[in-house]
Amino acid sequence: MGTPQPFVIYPARRVITINPAFPFGEAVAVAGDRILGVGSTDELASWGEHRIDDCFADHVIMPGFIEAHCHVMSGGLWNSTYVGYFDRRDPQGLLWPGCTSIDDVLERLAKAAADMTDDSQTLLAWGLDPIYFPGERLVARHLDTVIGDRPTLVLHASGHLATINSALMDRCGIDETATSPGVARGGDGLPNGELHEPAGMMLAGEAFADMMKANRSEQARWRYANEARNAGHTLLTDLGTTQLWDPEQLGNWKKVTSDPTYPARVMVAMSNLFGATADPAELAELCVQLKSEQTDKLRFGIVKLILDGSIQGFTARISWPHYYKPPPGHIGNGMWLTAPDQMADLVEPYHRAGLTVHCHCNGDEATEAFVEAVEQVLERYPRWDHRHTVQHCQLTTPDQYRRMAALGMCANIFSNHIYYWGDQHRDVTVGPERAARMDACGTALASGVSFSIHSDSPITPLGHLHTAWCAVNRVTASGQVLGPDERIGVPDALRAITIEAARQIKMDAEIGSIEAGKLADFAVLEDDPLSVDPMALRDIGVWGTVLGGVLQPAQISKL
Amino acid sequence: MSPPRLPVTVVGGYLGAGKTTLVNHVLRSSEERIAVIVNDFGEISIDEDLIVAADSDKLTLANGCICCTLADGFAAALMQIRSAGTLPQRLLIEASGVADPAQIAAYGHTPGLRLDAVVVMADAEQVRRQANDRWVADTVRMQLAAADLLVVNKIDLLEDADKADELCDWLAGLAADATVVRASRAAVPIDVLLGPRSASDAANARERPAREGAAAPGWHAVEDLFESQTVVLDAPVPMPVIEALLASLSDAVARLKGLVQAAPAAGASDTTAREAADATAYLIEAVGKRTSMTPHATDPTQPPSRWAISLIARKGALPPDWLAARLHPDC
Ligand SMILES: Nc1nc2c(ncn2[C@@H]2O[C@H](COP(=O)(O)OP(=O)(O)O)[C@@H](O)[C@H]2O)c(=O)[nH]1
Numbered sequence: 001m002g003t004p005q006p007f008v009i010y011p012a013r014r015v016i017t018i019n020p021a022f023p024f025g026e027a028v029a030v031a032g033d034r035i036l037g038v039g040s041t042d043e044l045a046s047w048g049e050h051r052i053d054d055c056f057a058d059h060v061i062m063p064g065f066i067e068a069h070c071h072v073m074s075g076g077l078w079n080s081t082y083v084g085y086f087d088r089r090d091p092q093g094l095l096w097p098g099c100t101s102i103d104d105v106l107e108r109l110a111k112a113a114a115d116m117t118d119d120s121q122t123l124l125a126w127g128l129d130p131i132y133f134p135g136e137r138l139v140a141r142h143l144d145t146v147i148g149d150r151p152t153l154v155l156h157a158s159g160h161l162a163t164i165n166s167a168l169m170d171r172c173g174i175d176e177t178a179t180s181p182g183v184a185r186g187g188d189g190l191p192n193g194e195l196h197e198p199a200g201m202m203l204a205g206e207a208f209a210d211m212m213k214a215n216r217s218e219q220a221r222w223r224y225a226n227e228a229r230n231a232g233h234t235l236l237t238d239l240g241t242t243q244l245w246d247p248e249q250l251g252n253w254k255k256v257t258s259d260p261t262y263p264a265r266v267m268v269a270m271s272n273l274f275g276a277t278a279d280p281a282e283l284a285e286l287c288v289q290l291k292s293e294q295t296d297k298l299r300f301g302i303v304k305l306i307l308d309g310s311i312q313g314f315t316a317r318i319s320w321p322h323y324y325k326p327p328p329g330h331i332g333n334g335m336w337l338t339a340p341d342q343m344a345d346l347v348e349p350y351h352r353a354g355l356t357v358h359c360h361c362n363g364d365e366a367t368e369a370f371v372e373a374v375e376q377v378l379e380r381y382p383r384w385d386h387r388h389t390v391q392h393c394q395l396t397t398p399d400q401y402r403r404m405a406a407l408g409m410c411a412n413i414f415s416n417h418i419y420y421w422g423d424q425h426r427d428v429t430v431g432p433e434r435a436a437r438m439d440a441c442g443t444a445l446a447s448g449v450s451f452s453i454h455s456d457s458p459i460t461p462l463g464h465l466h467t468a469w470c471a472v473n474r475v476t477a478s479g480q481v482l483g484p485d486e487r488i489g490v491p492d493a494l495r496a497i498t499i500e501a502a503r504q505i506k507m508d509a510e511i512g513s514i515e516a517g518k519l520a521d522f523a524v525l526e527d528d529p530l531s532v533d534p535m536a537l538r539d540i541g542v543w544g545t546v547l548g549g550v551l552q553p554a555q556i557s558k559l
Numbered sequence: 560m561s562p563p564r565l566p567v568t569v570v571g572g573y574l575g576a577g578k579t580t581l582v583n584h585v586l587r588s589s590e591e592r593i594a595v596i597v598n599d600f601g602e603i604s605i606d607e608d609l610i611v612a613a614d615s616d617k618l619t620l621a622n623g624c625i626c627c628t629l630a631d632g633f634a635a636a637l638m639q640i641r642s643a644g645t646l647p648q649r650l651l652i653e654a655s656g657v658a659d660p661a662q663i664a665a666y667g668h669t670p671g672l673r674l675d676a677v678v679v680m681a682d683a684e685q686v687r688r689q690a691n692d693r694w695v696a697d698t699v700r701m702q703l704a705a706a707d708l709l710v711v712n713k714i715d716l717l718e719d720a721d722k723a724d725e726l727c728d729w730l731a732g733l734a735a736d737a738t739v740v741r742a743s744r745a746a747v748p749i750d751v752l753l754g755p756r757s758a759s760d761a762a763n764a765r766e767r768p769a770r771e772g773a774a775a776p777g778w779h780a781v782e783d784l785f786e787s788q789t790v791v792l793d794a795p796v797p798m799p800v801i802e803a804l805l806a807s808l809s810d811a812v813a814r815l816k817g818l819v820q821a822a823p824a825a826g827a828s829d830t831t832a833r834e835a836a837d838a839t840a841y842l843i844e845a846v847g848k849r850t851s852m853t854p855h856a857t858d859p860t861q862p863p864s865r866w867a868i869s870l871i872a873r874k875g876a877l878p879p880d881w882l883a884a885r886l887h888p889d890c
Pocket residue numbers: 572573574575576577578579580581604605606656680712713714715716742743744745
C-alpha cells in the first residue's frame with residue numbers, strides 16, 4: 001500500500017520524539033491527522049507524493065504536552081480579574097503581572113472597576129494570595145476606598161476565603177449582627193469583609209454563583225483550550241469539575257470539541273462530586289456509555305475521587321508527626337473528604353467497569369488509604385494494567401511508591417508546588433525534612449512508578465515547560481533548592497509531560513510520542529529543551545501546537 | 560417584622576451510624592414541613608438512596624478539589640428551597656460521614672436561618688473501634704465532641720444494659736456538651752430531636768389550641784426513656800431567674816424550650832403594670848449544653864396563657880417540681 005494521501009513534511013531544527021527506539025529526527029511527516037513518520041527529509045520523502053513546509057525549520061518539535069490534572073475552571077475564572085501574586089498569562093496571551101503588594105491589588109481592581117460599563121454588575125476577582133503579604137490584610141475598607149459602591153468580591157487563591165466590599169456586604173445583609181463563624185471581624189469587632197470557608201463564602205450568594213456559573217459555559221471551554229495551546233499543550237483533562245450528568249455541561253463539551261478549530265483534546269473525568277448520585281455503579285455505567293460515544297477530541301474513561309484536603313490549607317491527611325507549625329487552634333491533622341474505609345467499595349465498581357481511577361491524595365495518609373483500597377479491590381477482582389493513579393501524590397513515601405509499583409499504579413505529582421509554596425512547606429506546613437522529599441519525582445523514577453507532573457490549573461498556571469522546570473530544578477519562589485536529591489533530569493521530565501501523562505489516561509497508544517501512526521499532536525518550541533540550561537527550561541518560547549495535523553499558532557484570540 | 564428564622568438541625572456522625580435512618584424517622588414522625596440537604600461526598604448509602612421523599616425536598620451537595628464549589632452548592636440549595644412554593648418549617652442537613660458537624664453547623668448562621676441543634680449519631684457496636692481507628696479516630700472524636708444531642712444508636716446490637724451503660728458513660732466523656740440519648744433504628748422521640756412541641760406550639764403556631772393536658776403539672780411520659788413537663792407562666796420572669804435556670808441544666812435535660820417575658824429585676828409575685836410593659840419576650844432554648852435566648856417579637860394583645868416553658872428530661876432524673884422550683888425560687 002502506498003501513501004495514505006498526499007502528505008506534508010515538516011523539517012525542523014530537531015524533532016524530539018520521546019520514543020526511545022528512535023529518539024530524534026530531522027523532520028516529521030504528517031498525513032491527515034496522523035504521523036506518517038519521523039526521520040530525515042529524504043527518508044520521509046520516499047513515502048511518495050508530498051509537500052515540504054519549512055515553517056518549523058528553526059523550531060524544535062516535541063509531542064504535544066499533556067496535562068493530566070487541571071480543571072475547566074481555569075478557563076472560567078478569566079471572566080474575573082486576576083489579582084494573584086505571580087505573573088500569569090491569560091488565554092488571550094496577555095501577560096498579567098503579579099500583584100506583589102496590597103496596593104498593586106487595589107490598583108488592578110480600581111482599573112477593572114473603571115473599565116466596567118454596566119453599573120449594576122459585580123466586580124469579581126480571583127487569585128489573591130495573602131500568604132505573600134504577611135502582616136497585611138486586604139479588607140472591605142480598602143476595597144471601598146478604591147471601588148466605592150460597586151459590589152466587589154475577591155476570591156483568594158486557596159479557594160477557602162473571599163474578601164468582599166461594604167456594598168456587597170450590604171446587599172447580602174452582612175452586618176454587625178452576623179453570627180456566622182465564617183464572617184471575620186476586624187479589631188473594631190465589626191465584619192471586615194473576609195468570608196471564611198464555605199459557610200462564610202456562601203453568604204456572598206449570587207456574586208459567588210456568578211463566578212462559578214462561568215465555569216459551565218462554552219466560553220470557559222474555549223479559553224481553557226486557548227490557554228493550553230499557547231503553552232504547547234494538545235491534551236487537557238478536566239479532573240472533576242464538570243457534572244457529566246448535566247446535559248448543559250456535557251453538551252458544551254461536545255459543542256466546542258466538535259468545532260474543527262477547537263485547539264485541544266479534552267479528557268473529561270467522571271466524578272462523584274457536586275450532586276452526583278451516591279451510587280458509583282451508576283456513575284461507572286454512565287462513564288462507560290460516554291466512552292463508547294467518544295470522539296478524537298472528547299475523551300472519557302477516567303474517574304476522579306478525592307480523599308483529603310490541601311497541605312497549605314492544613315487539611316491534607318499527613319501521618320505522624322503531622323503538621324510542623326499549624327495555625328493556633330488547628331486540630332492536629334487534616335480532614336478526610338471520603339471515609340478511608342469506604343474507598344475500596346467506592347473504587348470497585350469503576351475498577352470492574354474497566355475505568356481508571358484517579359484519586360486526589362495530598363497527604364501520605366491519603367495515599368496509604370488509596371493504595372490499600374486498590375490492593376483490596378485487586379484481591380477481589382484481579383485486573384491487569386488498570387493504571388489507577390495517585391493524584392497530587394505530594395507526600396507519598398518511598399515504601400508507598402514501592403507498593404504502587406508492585407500494584408501497577410501511576411503517580412501524578414504536583415511539582416508546581418515546589419516553586420509556588422515550597423518555602424512555606426519547608427518553614428511552616430511540614431518542615432525541612434519532609435519538604436525536601438515532597439513531590440518526589442526522583443523516588444518515583446527509582447521505584448519504577450510511571451509518573452506525570454501537573455499544575456492543577458487554576459491552582460497554579462498551566463504550562464508544562466514551567467512544571468518540568470520545577471521537577472528538574474526544585475527551586476522555590478525565594479530561589480532556594482528544596483530537596484536536590486529528588487530532582488530529575490530533563491529527559492525524564494519531558495517523558496513525564498508527554499508519554500507518561502498519556503499512559504495514565506490510557507491514551508499512550510495514540511498520543512504522547514512522535515511515532516508513525518500516532519495522532520499528529522505537537523508542541524512547537526522556539527528552543528531545544530535538551531540543550532538549554534535546565535534553569536532556562538521555563539523560558540523557552542512556544543510557537544504553538546499542531547493538533548491532529550492542524551497548525552495552532554499561539555495567538556491573541558478573539559474571545 | 561421579619562419572618563421567623565428557619566431552624567436548622569444538623570445530623571452528623573460517622574459513616575453507617577444511622578444518620579439517614581434518623582432523617583427518615585424525623586420525616587415520618589414530625590408534623591413539620593422539612594427540607595433536607597444531604598452533604599454527600601459520593602458516599603455509598605447502605606440501604607440504597609433512601610431519604611423518604613414525603614413532603615420534603617431533598618437536595619444533595621458535595622465537595623470538590625476546590626472548596627468554593629461547596630459554598631456555591633449550599634447557596635444554590637438554599638435558594639432553591641426559598642424559591643419553592645411553600646417554605647419549609649425546618650431545614651435538616653445530613654452531614655457526610657467524615658464531615659465535622661461543627662463546620663456544617665456554621666451554615667446555621669446564614670441570615671434567615673437559626674441553628675437549632677447538632678445531633679450526632681454513634682453506632683453503639685462500632686463507635687469504640689472507630690474512635691480508636693488508625694485513620695478516623697480524630698475524625699470520629701471531633702464529631703462526638705460537636706454534639707448537642709448524642710444519639711447512641713443500634714443499642715439493639717449490644718448484649719445487655721450494662722454494656723450500654725458503660726458505653727454511654729464513656730461517650731459522655733467524649734461529648735462533653737451533649738445529652739446522651741439511646742436509640743434503636745434512630746427512634747429518638749421527636750420532641751427530643753426537634754424540641755418540645757407544646758412550647759413550639761406556643762412560639763410558632765399560636766392560633767392552635769394548646770393540647771389537652773400540656774399544662775397539667777408533673778411529668779408526662781415521652782415514649783419509654785423520657786418525660787416532659789410544662790410550666791405555664793402567668794407573669795414575667797426576672798432575667799436572673801431565667802439565666803440561673805439555663806445555667807442549671809444538667810445532662811439529664813435533653814431539651815428545654817420556652818416563650819417567656821423577662822422582667823429586668825426580681826419581683827415576680829407583685830408584678831406591676833410598668834414591669835409588664837418593660838418585660839421583653841424571649842424564646843429560650845436548650846439542647847445539650849447549647850442554650851440560647853432570642854428576642855421574640857410579640858403581639859401585646861395576646862392572652863398571657865401562652866407564656867410557658869417545657870422541658871424534656873431523662874425519665875426519673877429530676878423531681879416533679881424541678882422546673883417550677885427553679886422558676887419560683889422564693890416559694
Ligand atoms: N441493627 C441496627 N441497624 C440499624 C440501626 N439504625 C440504622 N441501622 C442500619 O445501619 C445502616 C446504616 O444506616 P444509615 O442511616 O444509612 O447510616 P448513615 O451512613 O449514618 O446515614 C443501615 O443499614 C440501617 O438500616 C439500629 O438501631 N440497629
